[in-house]
Amino acid sequence: MLANRPTSRWIHKIMKDLNTEIACIRLGNIHVIPLTSPEIACEIMTKQDSIFASRPRNWSSEHVSGGFLSTILVPYGEQWKKMKKIMSNELVSPKRLQWLQLKRVEESDNLVRYVYNQCNKNGGGLVDVRLVFNARHFGKGREDGGPDFEEVEHIDAIFTVLRYLFAFSISDFVPCLRELDLDGHKKELKKATKLITKYHDPLIEDRIHQWNSGKRTHQEDLLDVLISLKDVNDNPLLTLDEIKAHIMDIMIATVDNPSNAFEWALAEMLNQPETLRKATEELDSVVGKERQVQESDIPKLNYVKACAKEAFRLHPIEDINAAHLSMEDTFVANNTYFISKSSYVILRRQGIGQNPRIWKETFKFKPERHLEKDHDGFKNLSLNEPSLKLITFGKGRRSCPGMVLGSSMTIMLFARMLHGFEWCMPSDETTIDLSESQRGTTKAKPLIAHAMPRLPEEAYQIS
Numbered sequence: 359m360l361a362n363r364p365t366s367r368w369i370h371k372i373m374k375d376l377n378t379e380i381a382c383i384r385l386g387n388i389h390v391i392p393l394t395s396p397e398i399a400c401e402i403m404t405k406q407d408s409i410f411a412s413r414p415r416n417w418s419s420e421h422v423s424g425g426f427l428s429t430i431l432v433p434y435g436e437q438w439k440k441m442k443k444i445m446s447n448e449l450v451s452p453k454r455l456q457w458l459q460l461k462r463v464e465e466s467d468n469l470v471r472y473v474y475n476q477c478n479k480n481g482g483g484l485v486d487v488r489l490v491f492n493a494r495h496f497g498k499g500r501e502d503g504g505p506d507f508e509e510v511e512h513i514d515a516i517f518t519v520l521r522y523l524f525a526f527s528i529s530d531f532v533p534c535l536r537e538l539d540l541d542g543h544k545k546e547l548k549k550a551t552k553l554i555t556k557y558h559d560p561l562i563e564d565r566i567h568q569w570n571s572g573k574r575t576h577q578e579d580l581l582d583v584l585i586s587l588k589d590v591n592d593n594p595l596l597t598l599d600e601i602k603a604h605i606m607d608i609m610i611a612t613v614d615n616p617s618n619a620f621e622w623a624l625a626e627m628l629n630q631p632e633t634l635r636k637a638t639e640e641l642d643s644v645v646g647k648e649r650q651v652q653e654s655d656i657p658k659l660n661y662v663k664a665c666a667k668e669a670f671r672l673h674p675i676e677d678i679n680a681a682h683l684s685m686e687d688t689f690v691a692n693n694t695y696f697i698s699k700s701s702y703v704i705l706r707r708q709g710i711g712q713n714p715r716i717w718k719e720t721f722k723f724k725p726e727r728h729l730e731k732d733h734d735g736f737k738n739l740s741l742n743e744p745s746l747k748l749i750t751f752g753k754g755r756r757s758c759p760g761m762v763l764g765s766s767m768t769i770m771l772f773a774r775m776l777h778g779f780e781w782c783m784p785s786d787e788t789t790i791d792l793s794e795s796q797r798g799t800t801k802a803k804p805l806i807a808h809a810m811p812r813l814p815e816e817a818y819q820i821s
Contacts, residue, residue: 363797364798365526366678369381380398385531389702393706399705399710403753404754406688410756421544421547422610428604450760454580454583462653462770470650474811484806486805512557520610520676523610527541528543529543555602559602566598612767620772622672623669624776625790627781634781647813650778661729668723708799740765741764741765742765778811790805
């Protein structure tokens with residue numbers, strides 16, 4: 359593991375050399391079962407979901423989740439059931455999504471304003487696409503709507519957590535070596551989580567004080583919701599540590615996919631101008647050029663959604679995500695493969711999305727492959743993939759409860775960028791480099807693209 363970093367590429371090579379869609383790799387005393395078969399993945403997430411609904415109790419997950427207090431990384435049990443219920447019923451319910459729609463529109467407006475302002479700077483509109491998606495959470499921000507030092511530091515720390523959280527630390531497989539931190543994972547995770555909590559904790563603690571002192575009496579955001587929850591005795595349902603852990607969960611689950619999908623998709627589309635033309639033509643047909651895209655337009659934007667879905671297929675933010683822990687011995691694939699209790703089962707997102715048995719022209723960016731027609735025309739496309747031929751929001755007990763919110767955020771920001779601006783390569787480039795970084799599946803070189811407004815000035819509502 360030390361000689362073959364990142365571990366996801368090492369596992370990919372093992373499976374490629376064995377020409378298999380399921381493998382068993384023993385790390386320490388733990389069997390790790392990576393999968394690139396959609397059929398076996400579906401069986402595990404549906405038919406045998408109750409067996410694979412838990413998570414490993416490793417150091418990385420425990421540290422990031424505040425001692426297994428949140429949702430994503432918590433082993434199956436009462437704490438997970440409690441937090442999953444809160445997430446589903448209180449934070450991402452249809453009623454809550456409607457309640458927060460104006461805030462989502464506000465952030466989309468800020469995103470457009472920032473790119474619009476860049477069009478008058480940086481040599482005629484050169485935009486670092488990766489920086490575009492840094493949200494406004496801390497500090498004063500820049501006058502042009504862009505991220506300031508605080509936002510950049512915060513986002514960088516979150517991506518560091520994501521990179522190391524699922525990166526196979528030796529400490530998680532050989533506990534007796536934990537104190538040695540041979541691969542440096544513990545050091546990097548501690549540093550990153552400390553940076554994140556430096557920004558989160560004061561805001562959370564101050565907000566709780568406002569509620570306790572009576573200075574705040576109305577819910578305005580999701581933090582207010584978490585603080586206001588009561589148990590049957592009218593006492594706070596969540597402790598301070600649980601609220602902090604839940605906020606950490608929300609941050610690491612929401613900031614990565616929209617930015618990664620748009621950067622990769624735009625890079626692919628700049629190399630295939632026809633796809634970019636089709637997307638903008640669809641947007642002009644549905645939205646026109648007198649206003650910006652709204653969430654109500656999303657059901658009609660099938661080609662734009664197909665572009666985003668194809669980016670998820672080819673370029674997931676990480677190949678390996680949170681492992682599923684087998685809670686008992688079982689067989690899969692018509693009793694072909696035995697999986698022992700306490701095995702880690704991993705659905706390889708890039709491995710499934712790039713499975714040549716499933717996808718023709720596997721490595722070609724081809725949005726059309728996701729479009730289906732019926733007698734009324736194209737069906738309303740969803741980013742979700744129930745058959746698990748690509749992994750977006752998963753399936754079963756451990757599926758992402760924020761599917762509707764995640765889809766809306768991704769497509770809204772995606773559509774706003776394609777509809778509001780003409781994109782082209784910098785003048786000194788003839789093609790966009792699509793190389794992946796050495797440490798994972800993110801783009802090796804941040805995408806720098808030339809943007810120009812394509813709507814009337816009044817459509818941007820820039821004050």
